[in-house]
Amino acid sequence: MTFFIFLLACAAAATTGVMFKPGPWYESLTKPSFTPPNWAFPVAWTIIYLLLAWAGYRLSLIPGSQTVLALWAAQIALNTLWTPVFFGAHQVLAALVILAVLWVVVAVMVVLALQLDVVTGLILFPYLAWLCVALALNCSILMKNRL
């Protein structure tokens, strides 16, 4: 049951990707050579959201996991915020700040999760890795374009 509550939270975050898609504005931006192709984003995020819900479920079974679950809540709110700020409001600098805070929250969540349960920490690793790519991409787009 708890797995599906976490999955609902991830579905809310995923909905931003359906509502605020990359359009002509994103296509017109100068992007770095390491930019993943457009199809890679929904694929990566689908996998990450499923892993996130699984990690949340595993954490919820561990006594004393409340602080990590607070971080889980903070990351899903920041995650839900990023897409409309970038693709909706085209606020690339604000999006970068949100992404940097999100990265820190997820990094701390991974460290604390590893201490509670190594498997859960590993389940969260692809998320942290993908956020590194997203941070580099957002930062590069900010520098390469007059925004």
Next chain:
Amino acid sequence: MTFFIFLLACAAAATTGVMFKPGPWYESLTKPSFTPPNWAFPVAWTIIYLLLAWAGYRLSLIPGSQTVLALWAAQIALNTLWTPVFFGAHQVLAALVILAVLWVVVAVMVVLALQLDVVTGLILFPYLAWLCVALALNCSILMKNRL
């Protein structure tokens, strides 16, 4: 410390109100007579977000609160999603669906919180009450306008 993590999650949700403000589009809508004045929204939400962070903190101190914290995470993601969908994408029907799901999640969270700690349940009551107003308003706007 945990209080500030929950407050960060609320800050992410609150940022949507700064990024996606009511503009000419919202002003032009036909609204019901019970529509609160514009100033009431940031005031109500500031109070509600502080109460939400406080409730999250109180819940995090209670053993066995993991399922309620999962609901807390789901509600903050749905809360963060609503504003850009309504004020950003102008998708009034989709916003209504999101708000209805949010209402159910918060109602279940309040019921479970009351069982763990009566005070925390009461702290969350203004949120549920305000969501009733928001639901009625969103629904009425959908019916009164050709959207």
